[in-house]
Amino acid sequence: MKLLIVDDDRELSALLTEYLAGEGFEMDTVHDGEAAIAAARAGEYAALVLDVMMPRVDGMEALRRIRRFSDVPVIMLTARGDDMDRVAGLEWGADDYVAKPYFPPELVARIRAVLRRRPLLERTRRNEMLVLGGLEIRPRKRRASAQGQEIDFTPSEYNVLEALMRSCEEVVSKDVLSLEALGRPREAFDRSLDVHISNIRQKLTSASAVGVTIETVRGVGYRLVAQ
Secondary structure (H helix, E strand, O other): OEEEEEOOOHHHHHHHHHHHHHOOOEEEEEOOHHHHHHHHHHOOOOEEEEEOOOOOOOHHHHHHHHOOOOOOOEEEEEOOOOHHHHHHHHHHOOOEEEEOOOOHHHHHHHHHHHHHHHHHHHHHHOOOOEEEOOEEEEOOOOEEEEOOEEEOOOHHHHHHHHHHHHOOOOOEEHHHHHHHHHOOOOOOOOOHHHHHHHHHHHHHHHOOOOOEEEEEEOOOEEEEEEO
């Protein structure tokens, strides 16, 4: 079982990694939210242990972005023990919540508990489908269709489309789309995301039954809207 530990406290991360190794786990460790998002997309982890209070992108925002492309089990950590943090984390899709300072055997027990629930989660989400207008996508199969007719997207185009679908018609910034859908930070003169958006638009227009378009929000990003 490989875990991703996300905590800006490097000393605590090292101690936790050593303890979990003794419990039979393998670990990768990162120290900020942006690195957590990239690692979650690139790696295959049994679960994430994600601290709330971090620089750059905090744990709550990292969780929100990770949930757009992954349902990997996530256990949140906080030094505050704030009930509102706990509620917010669970609403964003956390599987469990542990307040710092924590008792390591309890954290291990909670990790193992969410892993035991994983097979049931897989069965219940196997038939998940996202729908907007006439557009349907099936994340498990990575397929998109309109009125039963499949629309052929490249892997990168599909990643961009799914990220927009999961935003529920909210605007998604170019920086977020690049990181979450393409797996890399957006460079100043990088036009690849714009090319993918243009190709997706053409394919959605060609599938006349879709009734969905990508709207540009100038200076911010894109959103998917039903016409």
